[in-house]
Amino acid sequence: MSAKIILPRILQIGAGASKEVGVILKSMGLRRPLIVTDKIMVQLGYIESIMECMSDAEISADVFDDTVPEPTVSSIQAGVDQVHDGHYDCIIALGGGSPIDSAKAIAILGKYGGEMRDYKFPRIVDEPGLPIIAIPTTAGTGSEVTKVTVITDETTDEKMMCLGAGFMPTVALVDYELSLSVPARTTADTGIDAMTHAIEAYVSKKASLYTDTQAIAALKLLGPNLRRAFHDGSDQQAREQMMLGATLAGAAFSNASVALVHGMSRPIGASYHVPHGLSNAMLLPAVTEYSIPAAADRYADCARAIGVADENDTTETANRKLMDELHALNKELQVPSPEAFGIDREHFLGNLSAMANQALASGSPGNNPRIPDAKDIIELYKKLL
Numbered sequence: 001m002s003a004k005i006i007l008p009r010i011l012q013i014g015a016g017a018s019k020e021v022g023v024i025l026k027s028m029g030l031r032r033p034l035i036v037t038d039k040i041m042v043q044l045g046y047i048e049s050i051m052e053c054m055s056d057a058e059i060s061a062d063v064f065d066d067t068v069p070e071p072t073v074s075s076i077q078a079g080v081d082q083v084h085d086g087h088y089d090c091i092i093a094l095g096g097g098s099p100i101d102s103a104k105a106i107a108i109l110g111k112y113g114g115e116m117r118d119y120k121f122p123r124i125v126d127e128p129g130l131p132i133i134a135i136p137t138t139a140g141t142g143s144e145v146t147k148v149t150v151i152t153d154e155t156t157d158e159k160m161m162c163l164g165a166g167f168m169p170t171v172a173l174v175d176y177e178l179s180l181s182v183p184a185r186t187t188a189d190t191g192i193d194a195m196t197h198a199i200e201a202y203v204s205k206k207a208s209l210y211t212d213t214q215a216i217a218a219l220k221l222l223g224p225n226l227r228r229a230f231h232d233g234s235d236q237q238a239r240e241q242m243m244l245g246a247t248l249a250g251a252a253f254s255n256a257s258v259a260l261v262h263g264m265s266r267p268i269g270a271s272y273h274v275p276h277g278l279s280n281a282m283l284l285p286a287v288t289e290y291s292i293p294a295a296a297d298r299y300a301d302c303a304r305a306i307g308v309a310d311e312n313d314t315t316e317t318a319n320r321k322l323m324d325e326l327h328a329l330n331k332e333l334q335v336p337s338p339e340a341f342g343i344d345r346e347h348f349l350g351n352l353s354a355m356a357n358q359a360l361a362s363g364s365p366g367n368n369p370r371i372p373d374a375k376d377i378i379e380l381y382k383k384l385l
Helices: 017-027 039-043 046-055 073-086 097-112 184-203 209-231 236-256 260-272 276-294 296-306 315-332 345-350 352-361 374-383
Strands: 010-013 033-036 062-064 090-095 132-136 148-153 158-163 171-174
Touching (some): 010 017, 010 236, 017 132, 017 171, 033 046, 033 097, 039 046, 046 090, 062 073, 073 097, 073 148, 090 097, 097 158, 132 236, 158 260, 184 209, 184 236, 209 236, 209 296, 260 276, 260 352, 276 374, 296 315, 352 374
Parallel strands (some): 010 171, 033 062, 033 090, 090 132, 132 171
């Protein structure tokens, strides 16, 4: 069976890649970009730097910097309005996963109109929106190479997954130097998010030979470097390998799909405003333990790729080492329990059925090697407590 692979038209990776933005825009005949970002990127001077690179190519840009973590329907609306009024021919998305996800939604809504709910899964959005030049600043979501965006409908607390070729950036400029200023907490959360992407892509029922190679390569980069980047953000080698690992993991899951961890993670984020990577980290050990019996060899491959098992280990031994590592990683990276994060225990318990149904409705659990029902998901949520 063949596998359909969708990637950016241009993928430029390495130190200084972001400085090529002006040259690339000019080569594509794009002259009027809107930069979609957040206020932190402005404060750090990254927007000024991007503007200077574009001025060398005689291109100027406007800025929309009101994106928020875990973007919502209302948070992107001003950006959509600005696109409607501004006659832009492309969007530059600069920042972590949230600005890039926001930019993807703005690029589609700004061109075609309607409401975000009109574009959510199971609809597949293959119509091209405004061209997006994605410049990530965190090693995590891989959104710069994915055909997915997630936008929360705050009226229903639903994290709407929207996917299709229309959400794939046209250009991705992956410059690890932009990640050197990322704080430790964000480094941990986004790093475990990337690791989850790679693991879930590898064990997904939609995996292919192509996505397998990307996922394993990502794990080989992420496994040895996540702790290093967490403890020393100035470690350029670790940052470079984390950034590339996150991009490879993004390419893997975008073309193979995520699975149960992400399906269960979205309702936690929507209901309790837990950052996406952090809710993935909370879930990864319990969901992995649940899923191993249905894909033991595949999970053992993951253990070997991240460097905690070797070829001499049996499948059972490798998976035991994988579970030990996931628990140890969460402890070292200070991943809190839901209660330690501030989630009310009784409210969480009372919300289990609704969250389980939302997880199943996302479609992601159906890609898991061991497919759960609502009762299984409720029990897994309880394990977090």
